[in-house]
Amino acid sequence: MASLISCPHCGTRPKEEFFIRGDATPVRPALMAAEEVWHDYVHLRANPRGRIREHWQHVAGCRRWLVVERDNFTHEVFGVTDAAKAGEGAR
Amino acid sequence: MAYEYQAVHALDGTIGAIAERRANHLSVHRTTAVAMVLAVPGQTAEAAGILLSSGEFEARFSGPGEWLVLSEVHAPETLAAELSVRLGDFAFVVDQSHGRVVLTLSGPDAARILANGIAVDLHADAFPVGRAANVLCSHLSINLARTGNESFDLVVMRSFAEALVDDLKVMARSHDLSVDFATR
Ligand SMILES: [Zn+2]
Numbered sequence: 001m002a003s004l005i006s007c008p009h010c011g012t013r014p015k016e017e018f019f020i021r022g023d024a025t026p027v028r029p030a031l032m033a034a035e036e037v038w039h040d041y042v043h044l045r046a047n048p049r050g051r052i053r054e055h056w057q058h059v060a061g062c063r064r065w066l067v068v069e070r071d072n073f074t075h076e077v078f079g080v081t082d083a084a085k086a087g088e089g090a091r
Numbered sequence: 092m093a094y095e096y097q098a099v100h101a102l103d104g105t106i107g108a109i110a111e112r113r114a115n116h117l118s119v120h121r122t123t124a125v126a127m128v129l130a131v132p133g134q135t136a137e138a139a140g141i142l143l144s145s146g147e148f149e150a151r152f153s154g155p156g157e158w159l160v161l162s163e164v165h166a167p168e169t170l171a172a173e174l175s176v177r178l179g180d181f182a183f184v185v186d187q188s189h190g191r192v193v194l195t196l197s198g199p200d201a202a203r204i205l206a207n208g209i210a211v212d213l214h215a216d217a218f219p220v221g222r223a224a225n226v227l228c229s230h231l232s233i234n235l236a237r238t239g240n241e242s243f244d245l246v247v248m249r250s251f252a253e254a255l256v257d258d259l260k261v262m263a264r265s266h267d268l269s270v271d272f273a274t275r
Contacts, residue, residue: 013211013226016209059232060226060227
């Protein structure tokens with residue numbers, strides 16, 4: 001269930017301890033990238049049903065940014081990684 | 092550093108002067124030396140080693156490379172400076188002595204009372220003596236540490252102390268709880 005998230009630093013916690021930022025898949029374009037590329041990055045989201053990757057922040061716990069991979073239809077959680085470890089950082 | 096102003100506890104006027112201690116007791120510390128320590132990236136093990144090697148500090152896990160450090164040995168006015176000297180270039184230190192309130196909940200129902208507001212497994216096997224964690228208690232983020240089989244320390248931001256005590260009273264409604272300042 002997505003109502004329980006296993007933080008890699010704090011253990012299993014209720015979703016109320018977290019803030020959800022949204023899709024973790026878009027990659028920040030280069031500073032001088034074309035306007036359409038920036039528009040795409042800032043505004044356009046695919047909103048798929050199924051397996052997704054999201055940025056969650058453990059605000060009431062370690063306050064670290066995490067990447068949660070879960071199914072938004074079945075609520076199954078596949079994995080939780082520290083965003084820094086996931087090689088992304090919270091931008 | 093000497094403080095010129097008069098120190099007023101966040102809970103002055105809201106608790107105290109109880110007739111008798113009940114089976115479960117919430118003790119609010121008058122003064123506590125507290126500091127936040129954040130290790131420099133890559134220096135977590137060094138900072139942890141320094142904190143753990145000295146019996147003068149109690150380092151409570153707050154996040155990766157981050158601890159809430161309490162001390163019974165050092166005064167609130169000197170703890171942060173002492174930590175800065177010991178930790179050197181391994182960590183950043185920020186005094187929290189006047190920014191946090193420390194409470195101790197003890198008694199046979201301590202874990203049950205906390206379980207009414209905290210969604211973390213507090214069984215002694217899952218949360219043993221010495222373990223600490225930042226957790227959500229009702230709607231407040233606190234640092235919880237198990238200091239004994241039947242006793243826990245709660246560290247809360249000063250301005251939330253009154254709300255936390257109110258919440259704990261509600262959480263303990265079906266248990267016998269008294270609340271007072273610590274005597275020493
Ligand atoms: Zn966490």
